[in-house]
Amino acid sequence: MIFDFFTKLTGSEISASIISALLPLFLFVLPFALIAVLLERKVSAHIQDRLGPMRVGYHGILQTLADILKLIQKEDIIADSNDKPLFNIAPVLVFAGSYAVFAAIPFTSSYIGSNINLGLFYIIGISGIVVIGILMAGWASNNKYTLLGAMRSAAQLISYEIPTLMIVVTILMITGTLNLNELTEMQSGFFWNWMIFGGQATGIAKILLIPFMIVGFVVIYISTLAEVNRTPFDISEAESELVSGYHTEYSGMKFAIFFLAEYANMFAVSAIVVVLFFGGYLSPIGYLGNTLGLPWLIPVEQLLWFTFKGVAFVLVQMWLRWTLPRLRVDQLMAICWKYLIPIAFVNLLIVGLITLI
Amino acid sequence: MKEYFNNIYLAFSTIFIGMMVTFKHLFVPAVTIQYPNVKPQLPSRERNRLYVNMDDCIGCDQCARACPVNCIEIETVKSIPGEDLGQTTNGKRKALWVTKFDIDIAKCFYCELCVFPCPTDCIYMTDVYEFSEFERDNLIYDFVPLTEEERIEKKENHEKFMAEKAAQKEAELKAKESKNNSQDKK
Numbered sequence: 128m129i130f131d132f133f134t135k136l137t138g139s140e141i142s143a144s145i146i147s148a149l150l151p152l153f154l155f156v157l158p159f160a161l162i163a164v165l166l167e168r169k170v171s172a173h174i175q176d177r178l179g180p181m182r183v184g185y186h187g188i189l190q191t192l193a194d195i196l197k198l199i200q201k202e203d204i205i206a207d208s209n210d211k212p213l214f215n216i217a218p219v220l221v222f223a224g225s226y227a228v229f230a231a232i233p234f235t236s237s238y239i240g241s242n243i244n245l246g247l248f249y250i251i252g253i254s255g256i257v258v259i260g261i262l263m264a265g266w267a268s269n270n271k272y273t274l275l276g277a278m279r280s281a282a283q284l285i286s287y288e289i290p291t292l293m294i295v296v297t298i299l300m301i302t303g304t305l306n307l308n309e310l311t312e313m314q315s316g317f318f319w320n321w322m323i324f325g326g327q328a329t330g331i332a333k334i335l336l337i338p339f340m341i342v343g344f345v346v347i348y349i350s351t352l353a354e355v356n357r358t359p360f361d362i363s364e365a366e367s368e369l370v371s372g373y374h375t376e377y378s379g380m381k382f383a384i385f386f387l388a389e390y391a392n393m394f395a396v397s398a399i400v401v402v403l404f405f406g407g408y409l410s411p412i413g414y415l416g417n418t419l420g421l422p423w424l425i426p427v428e429q430l431l432w433f434t435f436k437g438v439a440f441v442l443v444q445m446w447l448r449w450t451l452p453r454l455r456v457d458q459l460m461a462i463c464w465k466y467l468i469p470i471a472f473v474n475l476l477i478v479g480l481i482t483l484i
Numbered sequence: 485m486k487e488y489f490n491n492i493y494l495a496f497s498t499i500f501i502g503m504m505v506t507f508k509h510l511f512v513p514a515v516t517i518q519y520p521n522v523k524p525q526l527p528s529r530e531r532n533r534l535y536v537n538m539d540d541c542i543g544c545d546q547c548a549r550a551c552p553v554n555c556i557e558i559e560t561v562k563s564i565p566g567e568d569l570g571q572t573t574n575g576k577r578k579a580l581w582v583t584k585f586d587i588d589i590a591k592c593f594y595c596e597l598c599v600f601p602c603p604t605d606c607i608y609m610t611d612v613y614e615f616s617e618f619e620r621d622n623l624i625y626d627f628v629p630l631t632e633e634e635r636i637e638k639k640e641n642h643e644k645f646m647a648e649k650a651a652q653k654e655a656e657l658k659a660k661e662s663k664n665n666s667q668d669k670k
């Protein structure tokens with residue numbers, strides 16, 4: 128889609144693929160990470176009745192830029208007993224894993240990195256690379272805390288993948304497609320056509336679907352929250368017990384890349400939840416472009432809606448983070464295996480029965 | 485089974501309550517004081533940096549003797565007749581040149597014991613609490629308003645005066661003795 132456009136524009140497939148690969152990074156992920164880091168600090172500060180960063184720029188809006196400047200200048204420390212090649216690859220892999228997800232996310236109806244039919248499957252598969260990166264970072268650091276953090280993280284990611292997949296399969300049974308663009312288009316119309324309100328189903332089936340869709344949404348939200356290692360599921364980076372886990376040994380830009388990957392991931396999982404349940408880039412109330420007769424305005428509005436929905440879920444993630452304490456390892460596993468998986472499974476079954484109606 | 489659903493219910497209700505609490509706090513005005521720009525209001529009896537109003541100091545050394553850590557050092561020189569040092573605000577006549585009044589504020593632990601014995605209330609606590617220095621020596625505060633030369637001059641004046649006095653006395657003594665001697669001879 129965007130790739131074809133750039134191929135026509137530049138006349139070469141290589142430059143087109145480079146441009147279309149870097150576009151979301153510089154236009155979306157980096158600015159988002161910059162804003163989200165500041166937002167996180169501001170939200171946490173105000174929740175705790177503080178002010179947060181106030182020095183750099185008006186109310187500290189340039190704080191993240193200053194932080195990045197600082198991180199770039201920092202010495203890149205590699206300890207003697209680190210496994211150097213793995214140590215250097217790990218942050219790249221973690222970031223690659225979380226950035227690759229953006230390739231299949233439809234930002235608007237006319238912009239999607241790669242409109243593949245197995246979009247959803249690809250996203251779930253490729254985000255597995257993050258686990259490898261984290262394990263690598265933990266192992267290569269040669270430090271017991273980082274290794275513990277990495278092991279916990281791997282255990283957590285693998286267990287929480289299951290409820291996520293269950294819910295994805297639930298959605299699949301209704302829509303019958305893995306293509307995220309088609310999946311979004313199936314929810315078009317007004318907001319009552321969103322998956323959370325039963326999608327395009329009609330009559331009694333729609334009403335029956337709604338409660339199970341809400342359950343599905345809650346389950347996938349919790350499990351994706353666990354997959355991005357955020358509080359209350361942040362035992363893998365637990366500052367107070369593991370000295371921030373797998374990235375303890377990293378400094379300077381490599382640390383910044385881990386940070387960037389975390390925030391990219393936060394948006395990626397929110398985006399997936401939005402695409403699956405909240406109509407992706409679709410507007411809930413119709414487009415201004417249609418009323419004004421300006422067709423080019425529609426994709427812009429769609430991008431705004433998509434960002435708005437995604438950021439709303441990111442904000443809820445932050446809100447949760449500054450509300451809840453960290454879970455213990457056994458509680459973490461209990462939530463996944465005793466609660467989320469059975470619920471997701473029963474949900475899958477019931478939704479399957481409903482779709483037969 | 486009942487416990488299972490109860491657990492789920494409990495989890496959601498407690499998370500909901502917690503999130504409501506944090507949401508409310510999102511709109512509570514922050515309690516932060518933007519410190520270097522905005523100074524916090526200190527209690528009126530706070531004890532911070534000492535200040536000595538040298539116009540009123542009579543050099544009585546009471547504060548130095550009261551200090552438990554001996555961080556005040558005072559040296560005084562008597563004034564010579566004819567010099568008028570003026571009066572303190574509460575009407576005491578000043579008779580001593582204070583040639584040294586050093587407070588080593590690095591040693592001071594702000595007990596305020598030096599403040600009470602002062603007969604002229606000229607040593608007191610101020611509300612200044614930001615006086616860090618890079619050199620420790622800069623924390624020895626010299627309160628004497630005289631210049632170095634003036635201090636030496638005062639000391640020399642005094643020595644000269646004492647020497648003159650001593651010479652005078654000796655002369656008187658000699659004169660007396662010679663008088664006595666001459667009387668004896670007669």
Ligand code: SF4
Pocket residue numbers: 534550551552553554555556587591592593594595596597598599
């Ligand atoms: S406040 Fe206490 S320690 Fe400080 S100079 Fe006075 S008597 Fe000494």
Ligand code: SF4
Pocket residue numbers: 536540541542543544545546547548558601602603604605606607
């Ligand atoms: S007690 Fe007061 S008057 Fe006496 S030497 Fe100290 S500051 Fe001066």
